[in-house]
Amino acid sequence: MAPSAIRPMEPQQSLRALVGEALSSEIISGELAPGTLLTVPTLAAQFDVSATPVREAMLDLEGRGFVEPVRNKGFRVTEVSDETLRDLVEVRQLLEPPAMEELARRFPHDELPAFETLAAAIVEGARSGDLRVYLEADVRFHLGLTRLLGNRLLVDTIADLRSRTRLVGLSAMLETKHLSESAAEHHVLLQHLADGDAAAAGELMRRHISHTLGWWSGRPEGEPASVPE
Incomplete structure (x- = not known):
């Protein structure tokens, strides 16, 4: 997606954070593809804000590895290697499924x-x-559930891992049924948690995270388990 397609936003308390969240959503989902060149003046005009919060947001994104500076031009959206993505998923699998088992x-x-x-x-x-x-609701959902466990370090760690995970195949999923299928898993997870079924909650979370290396990265997966009524 071209930067011009990014929607303007209403003024809020922290423009830096809002610009960063908007751009990170576009990068994570693949709507802003790796290699896309972003310039501060163009983004400032698109968001209808001054250059300062945009520049600050871009520096934050650089710190997360989402963009890299291009001399005298702006910032380029970076690529994430398959190895890095696998490493992120591996650590998330070690943390998030057991957390949901405990929460159940x-x-x-x-x-x-x-x-x-x-x-x-x-x-x-x-x-x-x-x-x-x-994506915004997804982050609030998963971090909110983790927060119920009362371990701030766990929440911060998972938040950091999720913030660095790319889902570059997400936009392509709009043309398939898979995005709706993965979305429905959130209701299924809640049902397992409400039922106190720790094993089912953990397994569902493992499958959900595994989409990062499958559907969400533009790769095929096996048929998903049926979603309970």
């Missing part, structure tokens, strides 16, 4: 409605093709 053993049922709302937003983002809505 002590899930606070009064929190269920809020997470059902987030899961519904993820499904709607997939249905409407709004990847920014999809």
